[in-house]
Amino acid sequence: MSDLLFFTEVTLAGLGAGALLSLTALAFVLIYKATRVINLAVGEIVMLGAYLFFAFAAGLGLPAWVAIVLSIAGGGLVGAILERGLIRPMLGENPISVFMVTIGIGSVVVGLVELLWGTEPRALPAFLGNQPIFLGEAYVSRKIAIAFLVSAVVIAGFVLLFRFWRGGVALRATASDQAAAYSCGINVPGVFSVAWIIGCATAAGAGILLGSIGGISPAMGVFGLSALVVVIVGGLDSIAGALIGGLLIGVFEAWAGTYLGGEYKIVTTFGILIAMLMIRPYGLFGTTEIERL
Template identity: 85%
Template sequence: MDWLFFIEVSLAGLGSGALLSLTAIAFVLIYKATRVINLAVGEVLMLGGYLFFAFAAGLGLSAWVAIPLAIAGGGLLGAVVERGMIRPMLGESPIAVFMVTIGLGSVIVGFVELVWGTDPRALPAVMGNAPIFIGEAYISRKIAIAFAIAAAVILLFVLLFRYWRGGVALRATATDQAAAYSCGINVPGVFSLAWIIGCAAAAGAGILLGQIGGISPTMGVFGLSALVVVIVGGLDSVAGALVGGLVIGLIESWAGTYLGGEYKIVTTFGLLIVTLLIRPYGLFGTAEIERL
């Protein structure tokens, strides 16, 4: 076995896994606060890449201006969706809200195709192409930088949840909404905050993913792999999103390299099925027992 090649494949898998973890956090944030599975996260990720393209290539703005604008655009979309579509659905059946997010994803794809067309595009490069070596192992510069940025953002989220007042309010709301209300927490405001941060994180992940492989209206499929991550790791667990993303990234990288690209999805969803059979609430998720 060529161990150097194996290490290089594994490093690439960890880079992809970090992006999966960052995208999965968007699912977890929204679900923890609102109990809504936002299936449009992948499309918000895709829109983030296109917003960066519009600001950087279309308007000619500096990448350091275009990046925060694109992320802010994702957050603004999250605020509008939560206030205009999700909040009026409070009290409705979960499947009805779930279908709203599916429809939202289709609308975003249609909007992108209408404005930018269906052809793949390359984003203005901001990371460079010089290779990085860890010992003798080669790793793409873009993947290494994406891993570092995703890891830093995830660490920031963990610290904010632990020490920031808004993060504490989010955790309290996720634990017990009625108790949060009784403590004076603005629960609707927490809902909006979760959607804003979640969609902004997805948009940022879209920029990183677009830097590596370009953008296209179909890149929202990446969100399906991230959904597998949160189900395997636990829908309400930030730690599960982190660990699950890295594990899925490694497994997809190994399967794609040693078995063939067509086996990546088969392996990923096979792991999903096994996990659901053994631990339906995920590796780190909260086990909920309902008594009839």
């Protein structure tokens, strides 16, 4: 019974981490669906969101809820600036060129964070509480449980918005056929901007949750690589794939890290990636027309 209880607790922790992966993967999916750009700077936007919260909450002493709103808005503003200033002029160019621009953006963001806040790890102000949560006899970290619930609500909200909101319909139409969307009167460049704003704001929110669990450092952008694995496993253009892929990767990482050792988490993650690329290269729910870079 004790072994089963321990296994249940590890699995629940993995589901919580997987929910954060899903939320971060959603930022990849939103931007890719609208612009067909794989934004490798998502991990660094996650990190930036956490540092913005640190600046507002610890540096300026603002209430946590105000700092959260400002940090998410700051992530959205960064997304708008990047899309309008760097990505839109590159549309139509070789995809590799755009891909490399996003890598460069990530490096610049890391450099700015290190310049402003240094390279030492920091802890975010406690705002989620530390009281444990029990599901039956199984212990779940309060922070991980809250992160799971928030991620689930946000993803469910996006699913509903894309189905019923006019902007969501416009985004899906643009993703399907940009020329046809233009002919129907859809403001395609505006859709691009909205996708980047919402995607980067979502990544910034994920960074706040991630930083509240494990602290913040300029290296936390590597979390984006695991999220990239999630979207490749689930499908680059699938919100459902981001959700299911994130939960699967989170659980497998938790199992590998607990029973094999922490160094096997990354091995497991990228082992799943290689297997998926060989068996189903367009992901569990992705469309077959997707081209991998």
